[in-house]
Amino acid sequence: MNIPYSPYSETLQLAARSAIERAEAIVELVRTAGFQSIENLSAQFGVTPQTIRRDVNSLCDRGLLRRRHGGVDVPNNGENLAYTMRQVLHIDAKRSIARRVAHEVPENASLFFGIGTTPEQCALALAEHSQLRVMTNNINVAVALSSNPHCEITLAGGRIRNLDQDVVGSEAHSFFGRFSADIGIYGVAGVAEDGTLLDFSSDEVHMRTELTNHCRQRFLVLDHSKFGRSATVRGGHITDASVVFTNKPIAQELENQLHEAGVRLIICSDPLLPRNFRRSG
Template sequence: MDDLTPRQERIMQRVRQDGFVAIDGLAEQFEVTPQTIRRDVNQLCATGLLRRHHGGAGLPSSVENVAYRARKVMQLDAKQRIARALAAEIPDQASLFVTLGTTNEEVARALLQHDGLRIITNNLNVATILTNNPTFEIILAGGVVRPRDRGITGEATIDFMRQFRVDFGITGISGIDADGTLLDFDYREVRVVQAIMAQARQFWLATDHSKFGRNAMVELGHLRELDALFTDREPPEAWQGQLRDAGVRVVVADQQ
């Protein structure tokens, strides 16, 4: 399910505000039947945006991410548009870190038309995609492979990343808290990304609109540490002021 209906968007806003919503209360608010709201909620739960509870729904778990196969298709059109916008700003002959995540896999596909990139990654999926361009040099980090998504993490990965100083560091994120804190689920992955942040001349975040207000357990950093944010919609008002104050460049992907 790539796009939410206006009612589903408003349901998500209500959940982010209150933490939990009751089916009957939503039916009354939107002047529709409880069955209609249940269908909306079931769709939102199927994509991992909500979690069902007795009589209603709440935010998904802050300790466990949505399964990788589900994430690959969630917001896919948005991820592809974000990837094209980001790739358009990467010059040929540049050096990059590319981290874990399904958005970064789309970034890798969008980079295939470039020439002479040098890419360091801890993502086996990204490395496999990038091998389709023979002009690229791909450097794969060592460490422990995570079977669920072929990500590589651990102390060896951190030490490996610290050997390089690159032009661009590109990452995704699992959630962005209301105070601008960047959040993820795996502390091992977070430590790798923090090492990359310190070694990249420009640090860019690629994330779709659904990550604003989403919970996750591990603190990665803050919006103010970004140089650029690539997304598919204008960030919600609660975050726009923070981005402006921090001087973060926001790129909203074309709808085409």
């Protein structure tokens, strides 16, 4: 059935997109600059205080921000956001990264997948690749790829973190060490100014370290919000990767470190290149 064009439907779509983009920008501003008053946010975004209150009330109800008198702040640094909230935050950036990762992964590859929402998006983008062999502790990745009958999946055993849908307990610590993979795809909670990688628990760092130690290429996937984001446990460095995929240019100092270490940096707004093309360095 053909639905007739209506300027009102187009206006509603633009308004909805504007609201989503404003909500993401509010979260990013608060996480970067700290506490923001309702009045300041209203001035920053050129909308009424009532509109901003609706935005921040929704964001607080979803766990993305925390209410404080007269405004909003970030949740406690020692806690990550709920997984369902992280799945929708910066989703366009994560999908852009995932499409580029899928372009870089050949058919018939063996892959490690780490935890997190960006690796999950990479798995969704790879769901039609043929003859993949996948080892992961990320249940959402396993589900995303299980629709492909030609994908062999091995899932880590152990205690499941119910809310995050992954396995990171001590029973799983030796999992990645039992295999050798062509490519490891992993994310992090944050990247410090000096390039140190950050996560929210020692278990997460241990699993990520094991993953990167047992694959031939290491694909670090992270959207722009992870740069400068705080988390409590240090482990590894951005230059440990073979390739870093993100969606916006990064700080020049970090880019210089990657260049000196021979690590490829792919900004995923770049046009796709032929699959057999590889940049020098």
